[in-house]
Amino acid sequence: MTDDHSMNHHNSAEQQIDDVAVKRYFDSTRGGTASTVSMMAHEHNLPACAAEYRLHKEIRTISDWLDSVCDSGRVLDVGCGAGTWTEIFAGRYKTVTGIEQSSSMLKAAIERTAHIPNIKILGGDARHGLPEGPFDMIFLGGLCMYMNDSDVIALLRFLKNRLIEGGTIILRESTVHQGISLSQGEYQAVYRSVNRYRQLFDRVGLFRMEVRRNYGYTNLVTAEELVTLRRRWLPFLPGNSTTLGSLTWWALRLTAPITFWVLPQILSQLNIPWPGLQNHFFRLRIVK
Numbered sequence: 198m199t200d201d202h203s204m205n206h207h208n209s210a211e212q213q214i215d216d217v218a219v220k221r222y223f224d225s226t227r228g229g230t231a232s233t234v235s236m237m238a239h240e241h242n243l244p245a246c247a248a249e250y251r252l253h254k255e256i257r258t259i260s261d262w263l264d265s266v267c268d269s270g271r272v273l274d275v276g277c278g279a280g281t282w283t284e285i286f287a288g289r290y291k292t293v294t295g296i297e298q299s300s301s302m303l304k305a306a307i308e309r310t311a312h313i314p315n316i317k318i319l320g321g322d323a324r325h326g327l328p329e330g331p332f333d334m335i336f337l338g339g340l341c342m343y344m345n346d347s348d349v350i351a352l353l354r355f356l357k358n359r360l361i362e363g364g365t366i367i368l369r370e371s372t373v374h375q376g377i378s379l380s381q382g383e384y385q386a387v388y389r390s391v392n393r394y395r396q397l398f399d400r401v402g403l404f405r406m407e408v409r410r411n412y413g414y415t416n417l418v419t420a421e422e423l424v425t426l427r428r429r430w431l432p433f434l435p436g437n438s439t440t441l442g443s444l445t446w447w448a449l450r451l452t453a454p455i456t457f458w459v460l461p462q463i464l465s466q467l468n469i470p471w472p473g474l475q476n477h478f479f480r481l482r483i484v485k
């Protein structure tokens with residue numbers, strides 16, 4: 198999500214998230230489909246292939262982490278949304294269980310995966326009940342950003358006990374460069390820096406953490422930021438235009454070597470925080 202949702206800087210994420218608002222947001226697909234809302238790619242009129250591009254790049258980013266889980270592995274996908282990753286895991290591992298609290302996401306995930314025999318989708322709040330396991334890999338794709346610190350810590354402690362020895366937890370979270378930013382109102386989220394996540398994981402204890410920047414997400418957010426800028430500075434153009442959204446996406450794609458590869462690297466080297474939101478993958482493994 199970009200600056201369509203006001204972001205405020207805070208020192209602590211404690212009790213800043215309204216859980217009811219989070220559930221309400223994901224219960225409504227607000228003009229998108231459950232899949233695009235699940236991928237957070239529904240508010241900028243970008244074509245469906247933009248979300249697919251992000252997803253393929255994300256899979257490439259962590260492909261060695263995914264390869265390191267054995268084919269006979271049991272996977273838990275917490276906050277599985279419309280089941281995009283659940284389906285991917287089902288093609289690679291023996292069994293996958295998805296858990297999701299929003300009724301519209303749950304319905305979409307069940308419909309999407311109904312024909313896949315090694316997937317089980319469960320409804321419910323992950324903080325109040327999880328399948329027993331044990332699991333070889335647990336995936337949290339954009340989940341902790343909707344939770345207060347205390348919930349993240351409690352959930353991770355819980356999940357740690359559901360891992361096999363040598364098992365991994367992979368998280369994908371939107372992040373900020375420093376400290377914490379909050380999105381409040383209809384769309385509630387807490388954007389923590391990588392360091393903040395490191396501190397939270399330290400409080401859970403016994404985890405070894407690896408982190409990777411998610412450039413697939415950066416590419417999508419770059420397109421979203423351009424749409425937002427166009428809406429702000431060229432108000433005489435139609436604000437909600439799929440044609441303009443597609444043009445923005447394809448202009449970026451055609452110049453990808455510069456816009457998607459060189460530019461983000463240069464901005465990162467120069468410590469320039471644009472786009473404001475980043476995204477990272479974290480791999481947690483229990484320290485022996």
Ligand SMILES: C[S@@+](CC[C@H](N)C(=O)[O-])C[C@H]1O[C@@H](n2cnc3c(N)ncnc32)[C@H](O)[C@@H]1O
Binds near residue numbers: 220281323324339
């Ligand atoms: C940004 S979406 C990501 C969906 C999916 N993991 C993906 O990567 O496509 C976050 C999902 O987490 C779900 N969620 C948030 N809090 C939850 C909780 N406490 N228990 C279960 N699901 C939750 C939301 O309903 C939403 O579907």
